[in-house]
Amino acid sequence: MNFKYIFYLLFITSINAFAQKTQVQLAQNSLGKLQVSISKKEDIKQQLSIxxxxxxxxxxxxxxxxxxxWPETWAVKAYLSSYIALVDGDNNADKHFILATDALEKATTLDKFQANSSLIKAATYNINIKKQNEGNKMFMQNDFTNAFNYLKQVSDYLPKDTTLAVNVGICAQNIQLYNDALLYFKRAKDNGVRNPIVYQNMANIYASKFDSEAAIKTLEDGLAVNPYHPFLTNDYINLLLDNERYDKATKIIEGSIITDKRNKLLLFLYGYLQQSQLNNKSAAELAYQKALDIDRNYFNALYQLGLIYINNANEALKSKETKQFISHINRAEFILQRAHEINLNDKNTLQLLIEIYTRKNRLDRVQEFKRKLNEF
Structure with a gap:
């Protein structure tokens, strides 16, 4: 046997193995050079060269x-490729994003003893930042489906980031994935987000699922961190009214009016509750008048005030108080005529005016308003 030949083969094999190991070491050395370059704040071209x-x-x-x-082979590749994906503005960024994702998966699978955990962690972070950048671009372009797919992964990686969670929730809501929307809005809420839109959106989703208790509780939580917020307050009041919780709604409205005396909607809602639920017409009239002091063309307040005067006229007629009847019917005519001028197409207003002019024996006006009513 030729021992020299065997030794030669072994020597060649060891050289090849050493050469390949050296390639991994060279790549690892480039990591060190890159860190130095970053600390020196060298330009991107220099970093990409390294x-x-x-x-x-x-x-x-x-x-x-x-x-x-070797797990280090793929861990190094994952980090280097992920860094290129972040900083290279050319088409290389997309190519290396894919390479980095594939390499990271292999590195994670092979690294059973977690010897490369730092590199894998750094590559994972870079890849997620790239996903966030891409997802944000798509979000701004209203491409909510693709934005959701990217940003969802990043939010799962960074669950404490409330902005991410909110954006994922908005994406999910826009593509009608309502359970996912609730999941990510709740994640943001549990991590201390105060944004009233989060509470509004959650409440709307719960309401659409006919879960009124959850919707009400969500708005209460929102108002706890955003006291007297007008949009949350309005949603909360409307939800209470929809669920016939009139006493609670009245208290909320009364408290809100104290802090927001120029809110015509709150004044209108207070008047409406006094009129429809408590039969307190004088309190309702005063509330509508205050709303009209803020906006003299507020149609809803004019219409409801007109109803009050018609009801007062009816009661006066029953009591045979002619002067009172004439006073109330004249007020109703004046108010509802203003309401009609603001909203020419409201049928209920036209019908009330026909009733008023019938009582006044103004047949010309009756015919005029009937003709308008028939035009619809």
């Missing part, structure tokens, strides 16, 4: 039968 050396070395290592199964 990374290029590492990429060339790692490509040789990943194609070798031995080193292609």
């Amino acid at each position: 990374i290029g050396e590492g990429i060339k070395a790692i490509e040789l290592a990943e194609n070798d039968k031995k080193t292609k199964n």
Whole structure:
């Protein structure tokens, strides 16, 4: 047997193995150079040049039968490629994003003893930042489906980031994934978000699912961190009214009016509750008048005030108080005529005016308003 030949083969084999191991080390060395370059705040071109050396070395290592199964091979590639994906503005960014994602998956699978956990963690962070950047672009373009797919992954990676969770919730809501929307809005809420839109959106979703208790509780939580917020307050009051919780709604409105005396909607709602639920017409009239002091063309307040005067006229007629009847019917005519001028197409207003002019025996006006009513 030729021992020299055997020794030669072993020597060649060891050289090849050493060469491939050296490629991994070269790539690892480029990581160190990159960190130095970053700390010196060198420009991106210089950093990409350093990374290029590492990429060339790692490509040789990943194609070798031995080193292609080393977790450090893929961990290094994942980090270098993920960094390129973040900083390279050319088409290389998208290419290396895919390469980094694939390499990270292999590194994670092979690294059973977590010897490369720092590199894997850093690559994972870079990849998620890239996903966030892409997701944000799509979000701004109203591409909510693709934005959801990207940002959802990042939010799961960074669950404490409330802005991310809110944006994922908005995406999910826009593509009608309401359970997902609630999940991510709740994540933001549980991590201390105060944004009233989050509470409004959650309440709307619960209401659409006919879960009134959850909707009411959500708005109460929202008002606890956003006291007297007008949009939350209005939604809360409307939800209480929809669920016939009139006493609670009245208290909320009374408290809100104290802090927001120029809110015509609150004044109208207070008047409406006094009129429809408590039969307190004088309190309702006063509330509508205050609303009209803020906006003299507020149609809803004019219409409801007109109803009060008609009801007062009816009561006066029953009591045979002619002067009172004439006074109230004249007020009703004046108020409802103003309401009609503001909203020419409201049928209820036209019908009330027909009733008033019939009582006044103004047949010309009756015919005029009947003709308008028939035009609809």
